[in-house]
Amino acid sequence: MCGIVAYIGPKDATAFLLEGLQRLEYRGYDSAGVAVAAKGGLKVCKVKGRVADLAAAVPARFKGTTGIGHTRWATHGVPSDANAHPHTDVSERIAVVHNGIIENADQLRALLAADGVVFTSETDTEVLAHLVAAHSGEGVELEDAVRAALGQVVGTYGIAVLDAQQPDRIVVARNGSPIVLGLGEKEMFVASDVAALVRYTRQVVHLEDGELATVRADGFRTFTEDARTVTRQPSTVDWEVASYDTAGYQHYLLKEIHEQPGAVERTLSGRLDERFATAHLGGLNLDARELREIRRVKILGCGSAYYAGEMGAQLIEELARIPAHSEPASEFRYRNPVIEADTLYVAVSQSGETYDTLAAVQEIKRKGGRVLGVVNTVGSAIARECDGGIYLHAGPEISVASTKAFTSTVIAFALLALHFGRIHDLSPADGRRIVAGLKALPDHIREILKQEEQIAELAAEYADNAGMMFIGRTRGYPVAREGAQKLKEISYVHAEAYPASELKHGPLALISPELPTVALVPDDELLDKNLTTLGEIKARSGRILAIAHRTPEAKLIDHCLLVPKSEPELDPLLLNIPLQLLAYYAAVALGRDVDKPRNLAKSVTVE
Ligand code: F6R
Numbered sequence: 001m002c003g004i005v006a007y008i009g010p011k012d013a014t015a016f017l018l019e020g021l022q023r024l025e026y027r028g029y030d031s032a033g034v035a036v037a038a039k040g041g042l043k044v045c046k047v048k049g050r051v052a053d054l055a056a057a058v059p060a061r062f063k064g065t066t067g068i069g070h071t072r073w074a075t076h077g078v079p080s081d082a083n084a085h086p087h088t089d090v091s092e093r094i095a096v097v098h099n100g101i102i103e104n105a106d107q108l109r110a111l112l113a114a115d116g117v118v119f120t121s122e123t124d125t126e127v128l129a130h131l132v133a134a135h136s137g138e139g140v141e142l143e144d145a146v147r148a149a150l151g152q153v154v155g156t157y158g159i160a161v162l163d164a165q166q167p168d169r170i171v172v173a174r175n176g177s178p179i180v181l182g183l184g185e186k187e188m189f190v191a192s193d194v195a196a197l198v199r200y201t202r203q204v205v206h207l208e209d210g211e212l213a214t215v216r217a218d219g220f221r222t223f224t225e226d227a228r229t230v231t232r233q234p235s236t237v238d239w240e241v242a243s244y245d246t247a248g249y250q251h252y253l254l255k256e257i258h259e260q261p262g263a264v265e266r267t268l269s270g271r272l273d274e275r276f277a278t279a280h281l282g283g284l285n286l287d288a289r290e291l292r293e294i295r296r297v298k299i300l301g302c303g304s305a306y307y308a309g310e311m312g313a314q315l316i317e318e319l320a321r322i323p324a325h326s327e328p329a330s331e332f333r334y335r336n337p338v339i340e341a342d343t344l345y346v347a348v349s350q351s352g353e354t355y356d357t358l359a360a361v362q363e364i365k366r367k368g369g370r371v372l373g374v375v376n377t378v379g380s381a382i383a384r385e386c387d388g389g390i391y392l393h394a395g396p397e398i399s400v401a402s403t404k405a406f407t408s409t410v411i412a413f414a415l416l417a418l419h420f421g422r423i424h425d426l427s428p429a430d431g432r433r434i435v436a437g438l439k440a441l442p443d444h445i446r447e448i449l450k451q452e453e454q455i456a457e458l459a460a461e462y463a464d465n466a467g468m469m470f471i472g473r474t475r476g477y478p479v480a481r482e483g484a485q486k487l488k489e490i491s492y493v494h495a496e497a498y499p500a501s502e503l504k505h506g507p508l509a510l511i512s513p514e515l516p517t518v519a520l521v522p523d524d525e526l527l528d529k530n531l532t533t534l535g536e537i538k539a540r541s542g543r544i545l546a547i548a549h550r551t552p553e554a555k556l557i558d559h560c561l562l563v564p565k566s567e568p569e570l571d572p573l574l575l576n577i578p579l580q581l582l583a584y585y586a587a588v589a590l591g592r593d594v595d596k597p598r599n600l601a602k603s604v605t606v607e
Contacts, residue, residue, distance in 0.1 A: 001027055001028055001353075001545050001601045001602070001603050001605045002022075002027055002070065002071065002072050002098075003020075003021060003023075003024025003027040003028060003070065003071040003097065003192050003193060003196070004068070004069070004070055004099055004158055004160055004179070004188070004191060004192040004600075005017050005069045005070075005189070005190065005191045005192075005196050006025065006067065006068040006069070006162075006172065006191075006226075006471070007065075007066070007187070007188075007189055007312065008022075008065065008066045008067075008168075008169070008170055008185060008188050008215055008216060009065060009153035009186060009188060009217045010065060010186060011065065011067060012063055012065065012066055013034075013065055013458070013461050014034060014036060014058060014061050014062055014063070014064070014067060015065030016067075016189065017034045017036075017067050017068070017069035017568050018034065018051065018054065018069070018123040018589075019196075020072045020191055020196035020197075021054070021069050021196075022051045022356075022440045023048065023050045023195045023196040023221050024071055024191065024192065024193055024196050025051050025071050025123075025596065026399065026400055026595060026601070026604050027071065027073070027192070027193065027601055028071050029050055029051075029071060029073070029596050029601065030049075030073060030074050030075070030079035030586045031046065031048045031049065031052070031054070031071075031072045031080065031081070031083065031085075032047065032050065032051045032070065032072065032084060032182060033045060033046025033047070033054065033069065033070055033071040033072075033085050033086050034046070034067055034068070034086070035086040035095035035097075035125055036062065036064025036066065036067035037064050037163070037164050038064040038065040038067075038164055038412065038457035039064060041042055041092060041093070041164045042065060042088060042093070042095050042162065043062055043063075044088060044092070044184070044518065045058045045062060046081060046085065046086065047084060048079050048080050048081050048084065051071055052255075054154060059169070061354070064167075065085070065217075066162065066169075066170060066318045067162070067569035068086055068095060068096075068097050068160045068161075068162050068170065068266065069086075069097065070084070070097035071264050072084055072085055073125075073601040074123045075101060076101075076122055076123045076125075076129040077121060077122030077408055078122075079121050079298075079597065082120055082122075082294075083099045083121045083122055085123075086129075086162070086235060087123060087125045087128070088129050089129045089130050089131045089132070089134075089430075090117060090118065090132030090133070091133065091165060092164070093136065093163070093165060094129050094131065094132045094133045094145075094161065094163055094164075094536050095161070095162040095164075096125060096132065096138065096159055096161050096162075096471070097125075097159065097160050098124075098125040098157055098158070098159045098172055098553065099157065099158040099159075099192055100155060100156035100175070100176055100178040100457060100605065100606075101155050101156055101607070102125070102128065102153055102154070102157070103154045104153065104273065105124035105127050105155075105279075107590065108455075109127055112127060112134075112138050113380065115134075116300070117130050118173055120594045121176045122335075124155075125448070125473075127153075128149060128153070128159065129394060130159075130353050131148075131152055131153070132146055132234045134149075134337060135149055136165075137149040137438065141166070142163045142169060142171050142214075143160065143169075143214045143223070143589060144555065145163075145426075146159075146161050146173060146212065146339055146589055147198035147225055147227065148211075150173060150175075150225060153226070155175075156176030156177050156355070157173065157174070157175050157176065157177055158172075158174050158175075158176075158177030158179045158192050158421075159173050159179075160172045160179075160190055160284075161551055162486075163204040168216055168217075169215060170190065171213070171215070172190055172207065172211075172212065172215060173212040173451065173588045174207040174208065174209055174211055174212075175209050175210060175214075175466060176209060176355075176381065177195065177353075177605055178192050178207075178353065178372060178380070179191075179206075179207045179399070180193070180194055180205065180206050180242070181204060181205040181213060181215060181220055182194075182197035182200060182203070182204050182384060182539070182581045183203040183204070183205070183208070183219075184201050184219075186217055186218060186325060188217060188220060189549065190215060190450060190605075192436065192558055193247065194239075194596050196246050198239070198244055199241055200235055201360040202237045202238060203235075204234060204235060204236075204237055205220070205222070205232045205233075205234050205235070206232075206235070206379055207222065207543045209381075209521065210225055211223070211224060211225075211232075212224070212225065213568065217538040218538060219553075223392045224538075227245075229441060229544055230483070233278045233511040236551065237342055237503040238378075239396055241396060243395050243396050244396055244398065245424050245586075250429055250588075251399065251595050253397035253399035253401055253403065253490070253524060253584055253594050253595055254584060254594075255401055256330065256397055256404045257403050257404070257449070257577075257581060257584065258449060259404050260407050260442075260445050260449075261403075261442035261443070261445045262391075262406045262424070262442070263393075263395060263404040263407065263408050264407060264408060264442050264445065265442050266392075267392050267393070267408040267411040267415075268411060268415070268438055268439070269392060269393070269411060269485055269585055271415055271538055272415075272419070272435050272439065273422040273435075274400045274432070274440060276428075276431075277422065277429075277430075277431025277432040277434075278418055278431055279415040279416070279418045279422075279435075280419075280433075281292070281314055281415060281419055281493075283387045283388055283390060283418065284390070284419075285388030285443060286344075287372075288423050289337075291344075291419075291420060292423055292472070293342060293344070294322065294344045294420075295312065295322070295323070295340075295342040296322065296323050296324070296325075296340070296342065296343040296344070296347070297316050297322055297323070297324035297325070297343070297344065297346060298324075298344070298345050299312050299324065299325065299326040299327070299345065299346045299348060299350065299413075299462065300326070300327055300328075300329040300332055300344055300357060300360045301326070301328070301329055301348030301349060301419075302328055302330050302349075302356050302604065303402075303485065304401075304402040304482060304486075305328070305349055305350065305354070305402070305409065306326055306329070307349055307406075307478050307481045307482040307485065308327040308406050308409035308413070308478075309326030309348045309409075310412065310415065310478035310481070311475075311478045311479075311572050312346070312348070312409070312412075312413030312416070312417070313326045313473075314324065314363065314478065314569075315410075315414050315416075315417035316413065316417045316420060318417070319417040319426050320417055320421040320424050321418035321421075321424060321425065322424065324418060325329070327420055328356075329347065329354070329359075329360035330357075330360075332360050332363075333356060333359045333360040333363050339363075339364055339367035339368065339369040339564050341368065341369075342356070342589045343369065344370060344372065345361075345364045345369050345370065345371040345442075345485065346373075346374060346389075346416075347361045347371055347374070347375075347382055347389075347453075348370045348373070348374045348375075348409055349373070349376075349380070349382045350375075350377070350392075350394075350402055350409075351376070351377055351380065351404035351603040352375045352376065352377040352380020352381055353377070353380055353381055353384040353600065353603045353605050354603065354604050354605070355357055355605050355606055356604070356607065357382055358381050358382050359384060361382060361385045362385060365387075366384070366460045369386050370587050371385070371387055372386055372387045372388050372390070372416075373385075373386035373389030373390075373394065374389060374390050374392070374409055374412045374413065374416075375389060375390075375391060376391070376395075376397065376405045376408070376409075384416050390415065390416065390511070391520065392409060392411075393408070394408035398418050398602070399594070399595045399602075400428070400489075400490075400597055400601065401486055401489055401594075401604045404484065406561075406576070407445075407576070407577075410573045410606060411441070411573070414434065414569070414573075415438075416572060417569075418431060418435070418438075419432050422476050427444035430477065431593075433567055434569065434570070437566050437567035437569075438570065439590070440566065440575070441566065441573065444563075444564040445573055445577055446578045447505075447563075447564050448564070448574065448578055449478055449577070451561060451562075451581075452581055455585060455605055456585040456588075457584045458545060458582065459560055459583075459589060460585065460586070461583030462516055462518075462545060462586065463491060463493060463586035463587075463590050465493065465514060465516055466494060466514065466515075466516075467492070467493060467494035467496065468487060468493060468494070468496075468515065468517070468518060469495075469496055469497075469498065469510065469511070469515055469516070469517040469532050470483045470484040470487075470495060470496070470497040470498070470499070470517070470520075470540075470579075471499070471500040471518070471519050471520065472497075472499070472500060472519075472520035472575075473500040473520075473526050473529060473530055473571070473603070474499075474526065475522070475524070475568070475571065476500070476522060476572060476575065477497070477500075477521035478572065479520050479572045479575045479576050480498070480499075480518070480520055481520060482576055482579070483576065483579035483582070483583070484496060485497075486495035486580055486583035487579075487581060487582065487583040487586060489583075489597050490584070490585040490592060491583060491587040491589040491590050492590070492592065492597075492598050493586060500519070500520075500530055500533045501537065502530070503537070504536060508537075508540065511537055511540040511542040512540070512550070513540060513541050513542070513543060515542065515543065516542065516543040516545060517543070518535055518545050518547065518548050518560075518579065518582070519533070519534060519543055519544055519545070519547070520539075520546075520548075520556075521534070521546045521547065521548040521549075522548070522554060522571045522572075522575060523548070524548055524568045524571065525568075530551060531553075531556060534546070534552060534556040534557060538555065539558075542556045544556065544558050544562070545557070545558065545559045545561070545578065545582075546559070546560045546561070547559055547561050547563060547575050547578050548561075548562060549562065549563065549564075549565045549571075563577065563578060564574055574577075
């Protein structure tokens, strides 16, 4: 949510800033801006709209070798030119870009206004620019002014600060919002996400919370808020540059849907033990004795991560027979939850940055609970906060809507459930059944993806409705919820998910030819019940698209998409794949901005 870039070196900064912002645009896309330190002061250009609008607005003579840039997702104040970052002080000496939230911005605004500061935006960030300026007296180093300003601030931030009078440096700081330094040859880069850096360097340094850095063309120095120098060794970015491109696909979303077989293979890699029919999860930091003492599992995540958690809870209950439940982290953190020593808490997050999930983890830990993370982004805030966990290794997910990380999360839960099950009472035969089922999943997904053309045609047909109902029973219900979520967030078609068993208790009243139903009809012990529900919908003239293992009788459905049969516990994961393509092609048919749906952004780092 919001992206930061900065450059210092011999070259023109603007070219890198604009290209870097384009790479980070998935993190926020309602306004963007850049500032460079130039002879005679700062040059600032910022506009409401996309990075392409900014690129068109930057004047040809906008030159400077030190610069900062930002792409925004509005929190304080509407998207507008004035509210776009960078923000400057009154004399336009200091420029600041910021991700996060300054919680005491109102009090600081009042103090600054009393000193005669006139504000030009509604943002919390602008106070930072004025505070840094207020501390930038004669002979004061920029890093000291930034430290003094941050000393007055309560909240979360990743910032980059430019001073027209000290253009030989950029000062950056991190508290709850990532800042990464990229090391070049006599040039340095900064970004809030490695996606902006990988084309320029693979050598990076991740700042820790509470750290600052002075970045110069020939290197950097990291230090704490009380000015103690800390040493940070660079690490090498694992992923190939190509992982951050669309690789010829029309959208990142389509590419990421197609990457799922490979992502699943990576999530499984080295973790299946065929001999003992179990899974090895080295990062749990819990031995078998500790795991056996666990009486309950509580899974926390937001949005699709929460729905993946629902599938995870089902897997744990079925395979390990331990009561498990998934709850939105955004609710959990506000309801003073009871934290129990014999409950295992599991936080789910693709980005590892979602603020609500992070806050839930912190609340559990404050009360003595034990938390595992199921996280995609290595070294992210949530991963670091947890006591142990499972990395997904799904690769970078750029499109705002989650697909491959969702699938890999469910795989991670299947591994956890298998591991748990085999130290409780899951039989070796059942363990072997699940191991074989997991190994077959990548090929099963490939098979489903071959139906892309047929799904695209159906999507175009069904997109032409004001709304859609998604139904599933027990294991199928989280699939319905995720399917509805995907459709609404990228196509803006209203979608409602219901347990199939609940339809007759209310929502059946909605069924009509204008509200089609996507029904999950796996070939399992509840098949007959599901077929009865289809009959009830048909009796009310409802149209039905079934996702099934066998085509139901023609009188019960209008269309059917078949998926390969896996083990019953793993079926939900496969039933979800056609729904991803359905949402994608519905959005394409309606001409939506698939990778950057309106009002949303990747990584929700605000409350
Ligand atoms: C939906 C989607 C969101 C995220 C949610 C949590 O497609 O992407 O609902 O799942 O914002 O994000 P992470 O997993 O990064 O914590």
